Amino acid sequence: MMRTIDLRHQHLGRSELLRLVPRAAVDTGTAVERVKPLVDAVRDRGEAALREQARDFDGVDGHALRVQPERIAASLDTCPPEVRAALEELIAKLRPASEAQVPAEQVTRFGDGATITQRWQPVGRVGLYAPGGKAAYPSSVLMNAVSAQAAGVPSLALASPAQRDNGGAPHEAVLWAAALVGIDEVYAIGGAGAIAAFAHGVPSIGLEPVDVVTGPGNVFVAAAKRAVTGLVGIDSEAGTTEILIIADSGAEPRFVAADLISQAEHDEAAASVLVTDSAEFAARVQGEVATMAGRTRHAARVHEALSGPQSAVILVDDLAAAARVSNAYGPEHLEIQTRDDGAVLALVENAGAIFVGGYTPVSLGDYLAGSNHVLPTGGTARFAAGLGAHTFLRPQQVVAYDRAALAGTETHLLALARAEGLPAHGEAVSERFRAAVDDPAADNPAPGEPVSEHRHGGSR
Template structure:
């Protein structure tokens, strides 16, 4: 089911291997999608609610009676929850909140560089955030938790959630999404999906939704394209693409577990990527056999088969674990599972991954829901430079500079010299004019 990329013995033969190029990824042409969403975003900016009605009808095939979901519908969604579902939601909220509180850490740091020379860094929450929750192939209610909880812990004062209206629910978002919003105390919820939701947040819509400062949350390529197009007008968290899982496994791994975990992520999307990296050909064969047995039993077998058979998914055979670690670090997967002897030790050698799942009892699906970690993670290799959505995503660092006269005098000449070196003499003059003439008693650096 998975195609095989064999890297064994190629290093020994002297070949230079570019692992990032050799391990394939799903195609994700955001630039092309930007041109698709540009007229949608422009229309929302100009026509507001009328544009939302038009694009909701065209893409979601339903126009909500009210784009802002009434409070009564939010409360009713909680009342209608199955008790076991509600219990699962509450466990997930509690664990994500506790981890988020730890992520917050210190919100103010002060450094005294010299007597009277103090710089303080304050972490200040963004004023208003628009949180997007997908509702396409799967209504990802868990994304409500992953967006809202860290934003609340960060101290964001104004939160709005948008999710596509559903034909099956009279133009409201999925009931589980509404229920989670109510459980979390989010009262501003919009039945708006896709690029038009991002545009609504970015521009604001008169008499409906005030403009936000930051848009977060995953979505399809058109949501990503709208975020790219409107970045600058608002800030965004990331350009999250199609989900991906990489598993690094050795001969001791359990094939049933490895196969199940590859399937779990392939279930998301026909373009989802599932990559197994192993130095054990016997394990690879056993996993292929398990996939053949497990996939037909899955509810979304057709979608999973397409994903596993796509060019973005593969078994990568390596010489040894060291090469396997190099391969997964180069791939920089959104989700990386480690099914190896001393998986914790291997985890310490991983430098690039959105999230690392250590050992056979830490599957990605745990992180999707109840681990306490975030599941909004960098894709497409961006884990080499970016982090998943967390409390700090909703904070901005502001330096507060407080020097007294003596402290400024201590470095005044350095500022003047630096300014002259950049041919910006007025910068230096802004300091020297505070000390009119050397006779004023300004101490030069090094003077007693």
């Protein structure tokens, strides 16, 4: 079912590995051309354009685009008790883990009267998107919402596609999640239209523009995010899910096979990759996959995903080579199931999230580990991080110098201003030390006189 890529006895550089690792074929650029008219229509015609898109893409017409807060709260009456308990456990784990991502304020002092305070300021308003395609994702709503709340974001709005079988409201499970975290601004808007509505606002339904848009979605949602980037911030252009497992012959083949299948059931384009130094172990996993995939509920979807070019079993000489392949791939989810997990982990550089040991499957992270499951895909883990409280925070440096501290920088600052041909920069400092009758600080140290044993440059 899964193709085999044999990299044994080859000394491959980084560029060759980047070319050889399997990837899903996703053309966001072409999708941008298709969604841009949809985004522009929402910008120009607001609610009318959203209703047209709901009719054309969701098959829903005449529904309320904004869900009443009472309807959101009442949705919990339909939530099965065991599901509510599970969602509440997820929130209870996710909240402290997200709060731990908020850096403490730090103050740097350059002698008396000169400080730089590093603070992390939350954005003012965030738009959260929850997809409504092959499944409902209340867990994704919570991952986004709790992270934003942990960061201190004061205003959250949620959008998800209208459902014909729910009276034009979003999926009931999405409403459960919103109710549990206290989001009372929810819109029945899907796809590119939702992203455009967040970016531009829709006054007729009370939707104010946001500062940051986050949440998973298909390629058209990713394309819409690209189209509005610069007007608003985004978390990422998330693609289809992917798992890479580094395993040796000490791993349990059934565990590895089950984990490959678990991610393949998301989507026909999902990527499942095994990297191993044992051809015998690879064959055992392949056998388990063939047996187990046929028994799963989404067998056809799983078969297509595992048979596609984005999935593979990769054979390597040793686990060090396996780590090099993984670093080149930059997986969204990386599992390590080996005899010495710690040694392999020490070699890993690039991954969205890492799951160590045979009893830490990715599905645990999808739901109840306490980690965030909104992660970089398509190799972007080589330079990007998963979603967290930090997604909604901006580092700001607050600079505060008193007169004496500024005087201590004047000589060096004037030298730099002259060197860069920007004399007014220096004059902005010197002007503060010109003697004046009404200057209460005129008897303080003159410019150039030492006020501290520290010497330091000022900021432009």
